[in-house]
Amino acid sequence: MIKKFTDVWNRLASKYWFSEIGVEEGRRRLLVFFFNLIGLVILATFSAIDFVQGNLVESIVEFFASMCMFFCLARLRSPGRIEWIYHSITATTAAVFLFLAVDGGVQGEKIYYSFVFPVVTFFLLGTGKGMLWNLAFFVCLMMICLNPGGFLDTYRYPQEGVVRFGVVFILIAMLNYTYERVRKHTQMSLEREKEKLNGINVKLHPLPESIIGQP
Numbered sequence: 001m002i003k004k005f006t007d008v009w010n011r012l013a014s015k016y017w018f019s020e021i022g023v024e025e026g027r028r029r030l031l032v033f034f035f036n037l038i039g040l041v042i043l044a045t046f047s048a049i050d051f052v053q054g055n056l057v058e059s060i061v062e063f064f065a066s067m068c069m070f071f072c073l074a075r076l077r078s079p080g081r082i083e084w085i086y087h088s089i090t091a092t093t094a095a096v097f098l099f100l101a102v103d104g105g106v107q108g109e110k111i112y113y114s115f116v117f118p119v120v121t122f123f124l125l126g127t128g129k130g131m132l133w134n135l136a137f138f139v140c141l142m143m144i145c146l147n148p149g150g151f152l153d154t155y156r157y158p159q160e161g162v163v164r165f166g167v168v169f170i171l172i173a174m175l176n177y178t179y180e181r182v183r184k185h186t187q188m189s190l191e192r193e194k195e196k197l198n199g200i201n202v203k204l205h206p207l208p209e210s211i212i213g214q215p
Contacts, residue, residue: 024187029076032124036076036089040069043096061099068092086124093120094137101144104155111157111165114141118173122180130180134173142166 047062069092072085097117100110117137122130144154145162157165 028123029082032086032089033073033076036069036073039093040066040073043069058099058103061096065092065096083125090121090124090133093117094133094140098137098140098144101141102152102154104157108155108157108161111141111145111155115169115172118169118176122176126184127177127181131173131177138166138169138173141169 043062043066047059047066050056050059050062068088072089072092075082075085078085094117097114100113103110114137118130118134121133121137124130125133142162144152145157145165147154147156
């Protein structure tokens with residue numbers, strides 16, 4: 001069983017791995033592939049269920065979100081930089097979570113899906129762009145929850161619930177920000193140490209002159 005899983009993983013790695021993108025970006029694409037595939041299946045399933053139950057608006061939103069996920073999934077194999085795909089995944093995720101926050105569901109439980117957003121954004125976009133996306137997303141959530149002036153036809157969240165949700169969301173965002181920052185710093189330190197070791201190895205084991213002189 002483990003051998004089969006390893007074989008499947010190696011085959012996927014060969015398809016999504018390009019020498020010019022580096023080790024970290026290659027691993028990120030593989031992880032995005034699996035999580036994107038899971039999200040695609042979940043959204044398509046919910047879309048079919050809502051369609052059968054007569055919830056046409058939710059079904060349409062989930063269908064278009066699943067199509068966006070499918071498009072991003074297909075373009076993950078593109079060589080070179082694919083930040084626009086990461087931004088597309090982030091925008092699709094934000095749109096789905098905001099729609100769920102507007103709907104609210106039973107006692108407003110659908111808004112809690114938004115806690116996943118900081119995890120997705122900081123992983124895909126890093127600390128800088130991830131923080132900007134989270135700030136914009138949080139402002140939109142607060143507009144939905146507080147509904148100033150009553151202009152929006154949204155679920156009516158209790159004020160104390162909004163305060164608790166806001167505090168927890170900020171804590172989750174800050175924890176993910178800190179984790180991604182530490183991870184990035186550690187990765188850069190390891191890469192510098194690797195370059196130093198490679199340099200020392202070259203000095204200790206220089207290439208033979210016969211090899212160096214070959215055209």
